[in-house]
Amino acid sequence: MVHLTTALDAASAVPLYEQLYKSLADEMRAGTLAAGTRMPGKRRLAAELSVSVNTVDAAYQLLAAEGYLESRERSGFYVQEYLALPQRTEPEMQAAAPVQPPEPKDTPVQFDLSTRGVDPGLFPFRTWARLQKELLYSSPELLTHGDAQGDIELRQALAEYLEEYRGVRCGADQIVVGAGLEYLLGLLAPLLPGTAAVENPGYPRARQVLANNGVSCCCLPVDEGGLSIEALYRSGAAVCYVTPSHQFPTGVTMPAGRRAELLRWASRQPGQRYIIEDDYDSEFRFDTRPLPSLQGMAGADGPVVYLSTCSRSLAPSIRIAYMVLPRHLLPAWQRTYRLYSSPVGRFEQQTLARFITEGYFTRHLARERVAYKARRDALAKALTGAFGPGELKLMGLHTGLHLLAKLADPPADAALRAAAAQAGMQFSLLSDFDLTGSRQEKCGTLVLGYGSLADDACPLVGETLKRVCTAAREASSGR
Amino acid sequence: MVHLTTALDAASAVPLYEQLYKSLADEMRAGTLAAGTRMPGKRRLAAELSVSVNTVDAAYQLLAAEGYLESRERSGFYVQEYLALPQRTEPEMQAAAPVQPPEPKDTPVQFDLSTRGVDPGLFPFRTWARLQKELLYSSPELLTHGDAQGDIELRQALAEYLEEYRGVRCGADQIVVGAGLEYLLGLLAPLLPGTAAVENPGYPRARQVLANNGVSCCCLPVDEGGLSIEALYRSGAAVCYVTPSHQFPTGVTMPAGRRAELLRWASRQPGQRYIIEDDYDSEFRFDTRPLPSLQGMAGADGPVVYLSTCSRSLAPSIRIAYMVLPRHLLPAWQRTYRLYSSPVGRFEQQTLARFITEGYFTRHLARERVAYKARRDALAKALTGAFGPGELKLMGLHTGLHLLAKLADPPADAALRAAAAQAGMQFSLLSDFDLTGSRQEKCGTLVLGYGSLADDACPLVGETLKRVCTAAREASSGR
Numbered sequence: 027m028v029h030l031t032t033a034l035d036a037a038s039a040v041p042l043y044e045q046l047y048k049s050l051a052d053e054m055r056a057g058t059l060a061a062g063t064r065m066p067g068k069r070r071l072a073a074e075l076s077v078s079v080n081t082v083d084a085a086y087q088l089l090a091a092e093g094y095l096e097s098r099e100r101s102g103f104y105v106q107e108y109l110a111l112p113q114r115t116e117p118e119m120q121a122a123a124p125v126q127p128p129e130p131k132d133t134p135v136q137f138d139l140s141t142r143g144v145d146p147g148l149f150p151f152r153t154w155a156r157l158q159k160e161l162l163y164s165s166p167e168l169l170t171h172g173d174a175q176g177d178i179e180l181r182q183a184l185a186e187y188l189e190e191y192r193g194v195r196c197g198a199d200q201i202v203v204g205a206g207l208e209y210l211l212g213l214l215a216p217l218l219p220g221t222a223a224v225e226n227p228g229y230p231r232a233r234q235v236l237a238n239n240g241v242s243c244c245c246l247p248v249d250e251g252g253l254s255i256e257a258l259y260r261s262g263a264a265v266c267y268v269t270p271s272h273q274f275p276t277g278v279t280m281p282a283g284r285r286a287e288l289l290r291w292a293s294r295q296p297g298q299r300y301i302i303e304d305d306y307d308s309e310f311r312f313d314t315r316p317l318p319s320l321q322g323m324a325g326a327d328g329p330v331v332y333l334s335t336c337s338r339s340l341a342p343s344i345r346i347a348y349m350v351l352p353r354h355l356l357p358a359w360q361r362t363y364r365l366y367s368s369p370v371g372r373f374e375q376q377t378l379a380r381f382i383t384e385g386y387f388t389r390h391l392a393r394e395r396v397a398y399k400a401r402r403d404a405l406a407k408a409l410t411g412a413f414g415p416g417e418l419k420l421m422g423l424h425t426g427l428h429l430l431a432k433l434a435d436p437p438a439d440a441a442l443r444a445a446a447a448q449a450g451m452q453f454s455l456l457s458d459f460d461l462t463g464s465r466q467e468k469c470g471t472l473v474l475g476y477g478s479l480a481d482d483a484c485p486l487v488g489e490t491l492k493r494v495c496t497a498a499r500e501a502s503s504g505r
Numbered sequence: 506m507v508h509l510t511t512a513l514d515a516a517s518a519v520p521l522y523e524q525l526y527k528s529l530a531d532e533m534r535a536g537t538l539a540a541g542t543r544m545p546g547k548r549r550l551a552a553e554l555s556v557s558v559n560t561v562d563a564a565y566q567l568l569a570a571e572g573y574l575e576s577r578e579r580s581g582f583y584v585q586e587y588l589a590l591p592q593r594t595e596p597e598m599q600a601a602a603p604v605q606p607p608e609p610k611d612t613p614v615q616f617d618l619s620t621r622g623v624d625p626g627l628f629p630f631r632t633w634a635r636l637q638k639e640l641l642y643s644s645p646e647l648l649t650h651g652d653a654q655g656d657i658e659l660r661q662a663l664a665e666y667l668e669e670y671r672g673v674r675c676g677a678d679q680i681v682v683g684a685g686l687e688y689l690l691g692l693l694a695p696l697l698p699g700t701a702a703v704e705n706p707g708y709p710r711a712r713q714v715l716a717n718n719g720v721s722c723c724c725l726p727v728d729e730g731g732l733s734i735e736a737l738y739r740s741g742a743a744v745c746y747v748t749p750s751h752q753f754p755t756g757v758t759m760p761a762g763r764r765a766e767l768l769r770w771a772s773r774q775p776g777q778r779y780i781i782e783d784d785y786d787s788e789f790r791f792d793t794r795p796l797p798s799l800q801g802m803a804g805a806d807g808p809v810v811y812l813s814t815c816s817r818s819l820a821p822s823i824r825i826a827y828m829v830l831p832r833h834l835l836p837a838w839q840r841t842y843r844l845y846s847s848p849v850g851r852f853e854q855q856t857l858a859r860f861i862t863e864g865y866f867t868r869h870l871a872r873e874r875v876a877y878k879a880r881r882d883a884l885a886k887a888l889t890g891a892f893g894p895g896e897l898k899l900m901g902l903h904t905g906l907h908l909l910a911k912l913a914d915p916p917a918d919a920a921l922r923a924a925a926a927q928a929g930m931q932f933s934l935l936s937d938f939d940l941t942g943s944r945q946e947k948c949g950t951l952v953l954g955y956g957s958l959a960d961d962a963c964p965l966v967g968e969t970l971k972r973v974c975t976a977a978r979e980a981s982s983g984r
Contacts, residue, residue, distance in 0.1 A: 205848030
């Protein structure tokens with residue numbers, strides 16, 4: 027006779043057969059119901075437990091499907107030896123280390139003006155969920171291994187989108203889909219011919235990825251036209267990592283003339299010099315038409331590797347980035363990464379492919395542009411309203427999801443940081459992006475991201491920032 | 506007056522406001538409706554087009570949300586300059602390279618016996634889709650940046666699962682979630698102290714990833730107890746990459762004694778020698794209880810990096826793998842990858858976390874074990890039935906999703922491959938996994954994966970394989 031250690035509860039939301047299954051499985055794992063035991067007949071057990079025969083039958087079937095019971099013809103169900111758990115033969119197992127609780131968070135941030143936030147409210151939840159669900163049910167073949175460069179449907183959709191909206195010239199065969207900048211830049215690194223020049227101030231992550239993958243980096247200055255081409259020639263670098271659409275973090279757009287100079291630098295030594303064009307944020311140009319990509323100026327087999335991501339246009343947690351390789355790099359790529367799999371799940375790839383080809387992506391981007399432009403305007407208005415004339419100069423407004431605010435009479439960075447933390451405000455200073463590490467003590471230029479800012483919080487942000495600056499100035503001057 | 510280039514179609518499945526939106530947007534992009542134009546009032550346009558005022562209103566609102574129209578108070582809607590397209594100032598743009606069609610597939614494969622297939626029919630579509638949808642609607646915070654090592658909920662779930670089922674000793678802080686072996690092994694490589702020993706025959710991908718990341722590899726022989734420890738000592742390697750649960754591809758399980766020897770090798774030079782334990786396929790042990798992991802024998806701060814993946818237990822296209830680092834490697838890890846983001850989407854991470862913590866994962870694995878064990882039995886029965894006694898020896902049956910079949914009188918490999926291709930059969934030979942590249946001409950051992958094989962196809966696979974061998978032998982002997 028089977029004694030259930032846990033009584034069945036007809037009032038529970040968990041179906042009775044599930045409760046019975048669980049109770050029996052527990053006993054088999056614990057050994058109370060030993061391997062080889064013949065289970066009571068369904069009718070008998072049903073009567074004993076005052077449940078229906080169907081309940082017992084469903085529980086037995088579940089136990090058989092999971093390997094707890096074996097059904098022998100005309101003889102009934104027998105308890106199997108359950109093999110899931112490892113054999114604990116080792117003499118003295120060390121006690122498991124306690125699971126660490128998550129790190130305690132900093133003091134609560136009321137105003138997040140960091141540069142990597144986006145507005146979750148703009149995410150196309152309904153369309154994304156519908157496409158995702160349709161694919162999961164209709165396309166079981168997407169469970170199998172996909173193409174190492176990414177699913178062809180996504181690469182084709184990206185090639186068409188990039189051609190139309192960014193002037194990129196490429197075939198789907200030149201596109202590599204990857205799980206973020208780190209992954210793609212990490213794979214690209216071994217194929218690069220030498221030292222890389224990076225912009226300074228610049229994007230610390232790109233530099234870290236290059237350095238981690240054995241590419242030594244030199245930092246070149248940025249002026250109001252972007253990276254200095256003169257410095258690039260002097261540096262002797264073979265690779266140039268640039269953000270021409272929206273220099274990170276200064277927000278400068280490289281003008282057409284400088285772009286042509288940059289391409290000339292690369293084309294002087296074909297196959298020996300490359301430009302990595304990180305086109306992040308180019309979707310968010312508010313006041314003038316965007317310039318086409320450098321890659322498009324250079325052509326499908328030019329010296330430019332084009333790189334972009336959906337982190338900003340969709341969400342940071344949707345890990346899909348992509349890279350366009352010059353055609354002549356494809357053989358080396360395929361040789362080196364012949365055995366690799368794509369790091370991006372195929373359901374996500376196909377969801378994005380449909381999102382693009384069915385027209386949702388460009389409409390989503392259009393909506394985002396309108397929303398972010400309005401927010402930029404609100405923030406700029408709040409800042410100029412809160413500070414006196416001449417106290418603050420705004421820069422880098424025309425593109426992307428952050429702007430720069432230069433203080434006329436800046437307090438020390440440390441005082442500014444302390445005052446901001448106390449006011450529950452999070453932002454970066456331009457000096458945080460000095461990749462040479464030579465920090466000025468008084469930087470005076472704030473980098474204010476508004477991606478994740480609420481529209482109606484803008485006036486308060488202006489006032490709070492003014493208070494933060496005043497407090498920092500007082501602390502700074504020792505009052 | 507607005508002239509629509511496309512007539513509205515009341516009978517279409519596309520709502521009228523969508524049709525009107527599209528038609529007007531097209532004209533604004535084409536310039537037919539120029540920037541600055543004042544749009545007709547809603548009532549007037551509705552009357553002109555014989556549609557309701559609501560239809561016109563919905564279309565105008567959509568156009569405003571996407572930046573085509575600007576609404577001015579008490580004055581109506583005005584056409585904006587639409588800024589999405591890049592300014593095409595470059596003199597001679599090169600024509601876009603044609604999109605390449607996907608590579609033509611090989612002749613159709615009727616029987617896929619490759620080692621990386623799994624059965625899509627076992628994937629828990631309904632549960633996965635439900636969890637995914639719930640998360641998408643209930644947790645918009647998952648759109649933001651997550652932890653670089655992976656979401657804490659998933660790492661905690663994995664730590665508990667691994668402790669219970671694989672005897673792994675770790676805290677969630679030691680786990681790194683990544684998008685596949687390539688990604689994790691690639692990040693691990695720079696932290697390793699020197700040359701890596703790999704098993705031979707072995708897993709070509711792991712070797713390629715290590716080599717691509719600057720780790721030189723030496724190939725050590727495998728016997729019936731797994732990797733030779735004697736050869737490991739002689740090699741001078743500092744790192745040892747092993748598959749002790751189910752040596753790939755031979756299927757050998759490393760016995761407890763050899764495991765202890767391997768750990769002794771590493772512990773002789775603490776911090777200078779590491780074991781990478783790739784525990785792939787350990788979920789699929791059919792006949793005896795699995796041994797606990799090497800990592801568990803060594804403890805949370807031992808010399809073992811534990812590595813596993815959901816490619817086999819869930820699906821190859823769900824790109825979630827994970828790694829357990831020894832505690833003393835964590836500072837170096839965090840220093841090196843401080844600025845990185847996790848490559849796995851957070852919705853997928855959280856879907857898996859719930860799938861594990863709500864008990865679905867272990868039940869799913871139990872079902873898979875039952876199904877794959879039955880398939881292994883069917884394939885083994887079909888093979889021994891089709892071949893005469895002594896003609897074929899089966900090996901590596903007890904774990905994983907492939908088995909080895911050694912032919913007593915093997916034809917040449919090339920003939921075997923040609924005959925298999927002609928019969929629409931795909932499988933590997935043991936010599937394909939010889940990482941030294943020194944291929945024997947007559948290997949005679951087939952590696953037969955049954956993950957993606959249909960149960961009822963097994964008898965036909967046996968017969969076809971027998972015919973393939975006969976045909977290859979005839980071709981081989983020149984008849």
